[in-house]
Each structure stands twice: as C-alpha cells, then as structure tokens.
Amino acid sequence: MEKTEIILNHDGSFVERLVSERPLNVGQNVLDTLTENVCRQVRNVFHIPEWGAVHASVGVHDVLWCIALDKIPLHARFKLINQVMVPMFASGTDIEMPLVWRVPANVKVVFCVLTKAEDGFVSVEGNWLFACDSEKRGYRLPLPNLHDDCRICTGQFEGDQETALACVQKSLDQFAVSKWNSDLMRTIEQSQKFFRFLPTKDTFEPLPIQGEWTSLCSKVSTALYERVVV
C-alpha cells in the first residue's frame, strides 16, 4: 500500500512524501525471538496429595514445576549428641532412620522439577531444592546431595513419563525415598544446627534451628531460581 503525505515546512514550502507499506510475514518469528527467555507463571496448576499445590513457570522450551514443601524426608544416619538427635551423613556406623523434618514458618523450601516435552513423552530434566527468605533470596540448605546451584543428586529413577504430572509425582516419590549420604557434603556442623530432633517416648520431635537459619546456608542465585514460583 502506498500513501502520499503533503508536508508544510516552517519556511512555507510544501513537500510531497511517498510512503510505501507492505506486511512482512515475520511476526511470529520476531515474537518467538523476543519472548524466548520470557516465562509465564501459573499458580495452582494441580495438587498432589501429601505434597500440596504445584505452580508452574512455563517457558518456550520447558516448564519448571514448583512445590512449597512443609516437610523434608530425611533418610539418613543420626546420632544422639547432648540429648539431641542430629544427622551424621558421612557416618557408616550410626543408626539409620527415616525422620521427617518439618519446615519452620520463617523458612520457605521449594522443590522444583524441570520438564521438557519430547516426541510423545515428557522428560524430567532435573530436580532442585531451594530455601527462600521473605524477600525471595535463594539459599542452598546445609544438606548433602545438593549441588552448589541446588540441583539435587537424585540417583536413578524413571524420568520419562506420559504427562508432566507423572514427572512431578515420580520426582517427589524419588525425593521421599532417597537416602541422604555424604556425596557433595560440606561441613556437618551447619547441618547439625539446622536439622535437630528431640527424642520423646514415642517419636522424634523436630527442634528449632539453632541460630539464624540463613547463616547456616549458602546464598544462591541462578537463572533457574529466578523462575521459581513461591
């Protein structure tokens, strides 16, 4: 389409301007390029019994599923020190127990599953475990089996599933049964101040964290953490 514009200049002269327009068929490509790193957050996509609501950060190539945890299953070795049961991840002799640590109100712990749609199935690209403070700073919990970027060393499990829901469920199942061993272990002192249990007649009651919890963790910032929905 061609347009003709007549322009009156300040000096009183007239100028004719011819403008030619034609539609370019690149709209979707441009949009795809511009939005390649943009993710859409969707809350409460589904609910998993015993774990809770699952939120999603939907990207062009993958989806990050996020579940705020109220508990962390700790299948590990423990030792009684000063009447308090504390983890001994690197021990080969202390008693092994499946204790459950309850997440305190001032700590937010988020379990994440990154999935990718493949040809006819959905694959798990990784699991992460982040702790967050009230201002959404990310932290790595003082646990072994966690990489510096909070990716969980999960061990082998069937990560290819028919649906994303099944991927998240399988990841949580693996998280619930995995043992915390000494792989990627840092200093045990921080873990023992963080994860503490009081033996009672029938059970082991989680005790409050000893000190400021953020000082027992390492601060984390990654592109993936930026996508976490809490």
Next chain:
Amino acid sequence: MKTITVKYGVDSVTKQVDADFTFGDLQDSDQFKAALGYGDNTKALVDGIEQNRETVIPANATVRIETKANTKA
C-alpha cells in the same frame, strides 16, 4: 577508577573499582563476596552472556553474578 554495579539475586551493590578490574577479579573479590554473599563457584554475566574471567569490566557496566553448578564429589 570506574563505577560498576554488581547484582546477585535480589541484592545489588554499586562500587568504584580500578580501571583494569576484570570479571575474574570481581568473582574473587572478598569485598564483593561479603557484600553480596556469593561463594567461589560463580559465573559473571552481562546482558545474560557469560563473560571471560580475563576480560576487563567496562565502566558503568551492570554485572550479574550467578551460582555455577558443581560436579559430584
């Protein structure tokens, strides 16, 4: 001297550094580490692109530090 802004997560700090201050210097800097709380295993990005440690940081640049994945022990 030059001014740079460094971001780590939601926190950021703007400081004056030497003219030849590199991305590696920033990643190793105890001052920036203490201010922002990052550790030894990091990468430095400008506009989402990872930078070489040897590259001198341009004046007035905004550098994002991110935690790098480590390998299994």
